[in-house]
Amino acid sequence: MNKKYRVASLFSGCGGLDLGFIQNGFEVVWANDFFKEAVETYKNNIGDHIVYGDITQIPSSEIPNNIDILLGGFPCQGFSVANTKRSMKDERNFLYKELMRLVKDKQPKYFIGENVKGLLSMQKGQVIEMIVNDFRSLGYDVEFRLLKASDYGVPQNRERVIIIGNRLGLENPFPKITHGLGNDLFNHTTKPYVTVKDVVGHLAEIRTRDVPFQLDGKTIYNHVARTNVSDKFWGRKHQVNQHEICDYLKEWRNKSDLSTKKIDEHFGYAHTAGHWFRKDNNSGSIPNPKDWWELKKILGFDDTYDLAVTELEIKEIKFEQSLRINNWESPSDTITATGPEIHPNRLRRMSVRECAIIQTFPDDFIFYGSLGNMYKQIGNAVPVLLANKIAEGIKKSLDNHEQINDRAKSRTYHYREVREKVFG
Ligand SMILES: C[S@@+](CC[C@H](N)C(=O)[O-])C[C@H]1O[C@@H](n2cnc3c(N)ncnc32)[C@H](O)[C@@H]1O
Numbered sequence: 017m018n019k020k021y022r023v024a025s026l027f028s029g030c031g032g033l034d035l036g037f038i039q040n041g042f043e044v045v046w047a048n049d050f051f052k053e054a055v056e057t058y059k060n061n062i063g064d065h066i067v068y069g070d071i072t073q074i075p076s077s078e079i080p081n082n083i084d085i086l087l088g089g090f091p092c093q094g095f096s097v098a099n100t101k102r103s104m105k106d107e108r109n110f111l112y113k114e115l116m117r118l119v120k121d122k123q124p125k126y127f128i129g130e131n132v133k134g135l136l137s138m139q140k141g142q143v144i145e146m147i148v149n150d151f152r153s154l155g156y157d158v159e160f161r162l163l164k165a166s167d168y169g170v171p172q173n174r175e176r177v178i179i180i181g182n183r184l185g186l187e188n189p190f191p192k193i194t195h196g197l198g199n200d201l202f203n204h205t206t207k208p209y210v211t212v213k214d215v216v217g218h219l220a221e222i223r224t225r226d227v228p229f230q231l232d233g234k235t236i237y238n239h240v241a242r243t244n245v246s247d248k249f250w251g252r253k254h255q256v257n258q259h260e261i262c263d264y265l266k267e268w269r270n271k272s273d274l275s276t277k278k279i280d281e282h283f284g285y286a287h288t289a290g291h292w293f294r295k296d297n298n299s300g301s302i303p304n305p306k307d308w309w310e311l312k313k314i315l316g317f318d319d320t321y322d323l324a325v326t327e328l329e330i331k332e333i334k335f336e337q338s339l340r341i342n343n344w345e346s347p348s349d350t351i352t353a354t355g356p357e358i359h360p361n362r363l364r365r366m367s368v369r370e371c372a373i374i375q376t377f378p379d380d381f382i383f384y385g386s387l388g389n390m391y392k393q394i395g396n397a398v399p400v401l402l403a404n405k406i407a408e409g410i411k412k413s414l415d416n417h418e419q420i421n422d423r424a425k426s427r428t429y430h431y432r433e434v435r436e437k438v439f440g
Pocket of ligand 1: 027028029030031032033034048049050051054069070071072088089090091111396397398399
């Protein structure tokens with residue numbers, strides 16, 4: 017169906033969520049944010065239907081009617097697990113009420129809310145319950161799920177709570193998982209996770225710079241990065257002897273029936289495991305803590321190196337050992353609005369473009385504002401591909417609904433015609 021459903025978008029930021037809907041043929045007729053640079057980025061890439069201003073100061077009458085879908089990635093600082101002071105008293109926690117106000121006033125067919133994982137544990141689950149009940153009280157069927165972006169082909173293990181509600185008795189269509197470790201014996205339907213190297217490998221050797229440039233016939237924008245990163249990160253507490261650990265792992269692998277290929281398959285890596293059992297040419301590497309525990313399960317090794325490999329402490333950033341982008345061969349850690357993501361093998365933070373690619377923004381989507389504010393817009397966004405998959409489901413559901421309605425209308429019309437012919 018070619019019907020263009022009308023979308024209004026609150027807390028739109030630079031437009032990650034909106035773009036996923038636009039890619040599915042939706043028309044965003046109104047958007048809003050009070051983050052100046054995000055609005056500038058949105059205007060230049062998506063359209064000037066975005067209004068700059070504080071939503072709490074914008075009356076519903078200034079927002080168009082006949083809205084089919086209302087989007088609202090309501091702000092999350094107050095809810096975030098990263099924020100130790102999160103509390104019900106934080107005013108930002110109540111911005112979902114703005115989404116509620118517009119659901120009530122505009123009666124969209126669907127609304128979509130988005131938030132951080134911390135929302136689920138806040139006040140032992142009472143906050144999400146309160147939010148869901150509040151929307152239900154407006155006559156909507158509401159469901160929420162925690163979605164992991166990498167399960168949908170995004171090269172990033174970002175987890176976000178997605179809330180979907182509709183007032184038409186329709187399904188709330190959460191997208192189906194399409195990606196996984198790629199070694200699940202019982203499920204051949206998922207594709208392997210997309211890795212950091214898959215998507216930004218081509219930029220690793222390319223000098224960062226302020227201006228666009230050509231690479232393999234494509235223009236690269238915003239490949240600019242902060243190089244004087246000073247921050248803290250979780251790093252290994254103990255000095256480790258790489259050779260010793262590689263030898264040890266090799267011994268345990270020999271005792272098992274597992275080839276490195278099988279181990280790679282288990283982890284869904286192309287060829288990472290090989291390095292864990294090799295000390296030649298200094299090319300050996302130690303599994304990151306998460307992989308260590310998994311490897312221990314399958315090789316059954318003892319506790320000798322558990323602490324050395326897995327005990328972490330807060331450290332000043334030393335580029336080469338940041339764990340924030342921990343592996344070329346897996347999806348990235350979450351790209352955040354503030355915390356620097358360090359390039360796996362360069363002495364710099366991931367560039368704005370690399371972060372945007374990991375957030376699945378198109379290559380020609382250009383970011384505006386100061387360096388810090390560009391990182392912030394990207395870190396705030398819903399990955400475009402995840403938004404796209406959500407939008408796809410909503411579109412299908414609305415199209416079905418329209419078709420059923422059209423058929424019912426034409427049946428009524430036909431019935432009336434027949435009745436008039438027979439009875440006059
Ligand atoms: C999590 S981000 C949303 C990101 C967006 N959905 C995307 O996919 O790109 C939340 C946004 O809410 C905006 N915001 C917070 N409080 C606001 C308010 N009172 N009025 C308007 N925008 C606000 C912030 O500036 C931020 O851009």
